[in-house]
Amino acid sequence: MTTATIRPNASPGGGQPGSPAADQWPDVAAVPGGPVRALAARMLLHRIAARLPIRVQAADGAVSGSGDAESPLLRIRRDGPFYRRIGAGVTGLAEGYMAGDWDSPDLVALLTVCSRHLTTLVPGPLLRMRRWYAARSPAAEQATLEGARANIRRHYDLSDDLFALFLDPTMTYSSAVFAAGDTLADAQQRKIAALLDLTRVGPGTTVLEIGTGWGELALQAAARGAQVTTLTISRAQCAKATARVAAAGLADRVDVQLCDYRQATGRYDVILSVEMIEAVGEPYWPAYFSTLDRLLAPGGRVGLQSITMPHDRMLATLSGHTWIHKYIFPGGQIPSLEAIRAALDEHTGLRIGADFPMGDHYARTLDEWRTRFLAAAEEVGRLGFDPVFRRMWDLYLAYSEAGFRSGYLDVHQLLLQRP
Numbered sequence: 001m002t003t004a005t006i007r008p009n010a011s012p013g014g015g016q017p018g019s020p021a022a023d024q025w026p027d028v029a030a031v032p033g034g035p036v037r038a039l040a041a042r043m044l045l046h047r048i049a050a051r052l053p054i055r056v057q058a059a060d061g062a063v064s065g066s067g068d069a070e071s072p073l074l075r076i077r078r079d080g081p082f083y084r085r086i087g088a089g090v091t092g093l094a095e096g097y098m099a100g101d102w103d104s105p106d107l108v109a110l111l112t113v114c115s116r117h118l119t120t121l122v123p124g125p126l127l128r129m130r131r132w133y134a135a136r137s138p139a140a141e142q143a144t145l146e147g148a149r150a151n152i153r154r155h156y157d158l159s160d161d162l163f164a165l166f167l168d169p170t171m172t173y174s175s176a177v178f179a180a181g182d183t184l185a186d187a188q189q190r191k192i193a194a195l196l197d198l199t200r201v202g203p204g205t206t207v208l209e210i211g212t213g214w215g216e217l218a219l220q221a222a223a224r225g226a227q228v229t230t231l232t233i234s235r236a237q238c239a240k241a242t243a244r245v246a247a248a249g250l251a252d253r254v255d256v257q258l259c260d261y262r263q264a265t266g267r268y269d270v271i272l273s274v275e276m277i278e279a280v281g282e283p284y285w286p287a288y289f290s291t292l293d294r295l296l297a298p299g300g301r302v303g304l305q306s307i308t309m310p311h312d313r314m315l316a317t318l319s320g321h322t323w324i325h326k327y328i329f330p331g332g333q334i335p336s337l338e339a340i341r342a343a344l345d346e347h348t349g350l351r352i353g354a355d356f357p358m359g360d361h362y363a364r365t366l367d368e369w370r371t372r373f374l375a376a377a378e379e380v381g382r383l384g385f386d387p388v389f390r391r392m393w394d395l396y397l398a399y400s401e402a403g404f405r406s407g408y409l410d411v412h413q414l415l416l417q418r419p
Contacts (some may be wrong), residue, residue, distance in 0.1 A: 020386075024386075028095050028099050028388060031080075031084055037087030041086045041087035046065075049074075051120075053071045054071055054072050054073070054074060056076065058076050059077060059078060071113075072104060072109040072110035072112075073106070073110070074102060074104055075104060076101070077101055090322065094395055108367070108401050110402075111399055114402070143280055143281035148233060151279065151329075156234040160214075165380060166372035171215075172213065172216050173214070174275040174305060175365050177358055187361070191361075192217055194413065195274070195305065196303075198301075199272065201221050201224055202224050202225055203224065204225060204226070204227075205225070205270055206229075206268045207221050207270045207271070208228075208229050208231070208264065209228060209229070209230035209231065209272045210276055210291075211274060211275070213237060214237055214241055215240065215244045222250045222254045226253070228253060229257060230256050238258045241256045267297040267300075268297055269300050269301070271296055271300070271303070273303070274303075275306065277304065277306050277335060278306065278329070278334050281332065282333045285335065286347045288343075289347050292416065293347070293349060293350055296350070296418075298418075301417055303416075304340075304414045304415075305411065305412070306335060306340065307409060308334065308411065309334045309408065309410075310336060310408070311336035313336075313408070314333075314336040314339060327396075340352075350417065351416065351417065351418070351419055352415070353416065354413075354415035356412060358412070359404045359411055366397055366400050367401055370398060373394070377390055
């Protein structure tokens with residue numbers, strides 16, 4: 001299976017649905033064969049639609065499914081390619097959306113229904129055969145020192161201007177925490193304040209941040225009087241964060257380093273890591289948590305914000321190579337709370353001292369991001385990202401929001417301390 005390398009198209013905004021550039025999107029441009037698999041996929045989809053409150057509209061306009069007129073609609077634009085893609089493998093449905101084979105008037109609602117029934121969508125015998133046909137993670141995407149840098153380049157180094165189109169002015173790319181009347185920027189500041197309060201960051205505190213992003217958390221910690229060292233392996237984010245620190249007049253309090261967490265040195269009163277563990281990769285969780293333990297000073301606190309998923313689903317996806325891995329987050333793995341606790345118990349002296357789950361807030365955050373992204377379609381095109389990329393990111397943001405709305409995904413702010 002081809003691993004996608006996403007880059008701006010040489011012809012900004014070029015291409016039409018169903019005609020993706022074969023050099024950039026080989027597995028989207030190619031429609032697989034396999035009429036028998038396509039027939040099986042058609043039967044399976046209509047079996048699913050008969051059990052769930054959804055509707056399926058064929059290319060000729062015929063509608064099937066158990067849903068009523070208010071139920072989410074999956075609208076097939078090209079029957080043949082649609083069924084051949086989903087018959088060919090687990091990434092086929094998403095690649096069909098990228099190609100324009102199908103769409104939905106309410107994509108989040110459709111995906112939320114599917115997410116709520118995820119474990120029963122595929123019949124048991126087919127699910128048990130998954131290990132025989134599901135793609136495995138490529139060795140090149142393992143989060144070694146070099147592999148982690150390559151993985152990060154494929155997502156976070158796409159374009160600062162792209163992220164600026166849908167993030168708030170703080171350039172914060174993680175779940176916000178909303179209160180009544182909050183704008184997205186207000187809610188992101190609220191999230192950051194909550195994490196700094198949880199870990200008691202204040203004047204004289206030495207802080208290590210693992211995963212700089214575009215620098216807002218480091219800036220806010222320094223504004224409280226802390227001395228901050230922040231680590232990133234993204235060259236683009238390192239440059240942007242360094243410039244923001246200088247513009248804020250905080251260069252004497254914030255040291256932005258292009259450094260992998262495994263190579264960090266020193267001892268710190270507080271360690272902060274916001275939605276970075278998801279990029280670490282399950283084989284490297286022991287190294288990640290051991291590093292937190294090694295770098296934390298006696299009496300210190302760790303503020304960890306992590307997306308989580310149910311433990312059984314995490315175990316089922318550990319070795320698989322999903323559409324999200326292939327196109328969005330190579331090498332990543334969302335942990336479960338059980339996996340975090342087990343890694344802490346086995347590899348550190350740290351334990352969870354406080355837990356704030358906030359999945360509903362992430363659903364709203366993603367809704368805000370997707371609304372902004374779709375509204376900025378022309379600007380995204382002018383940056384050089386073609387229609388296939390725009391449909392891919394539309395699906396990624398909608399798929400993620402559906403995960404939180406259904407409860408399949410959650411996100412937690414955790415306080416880690418030595419007992």
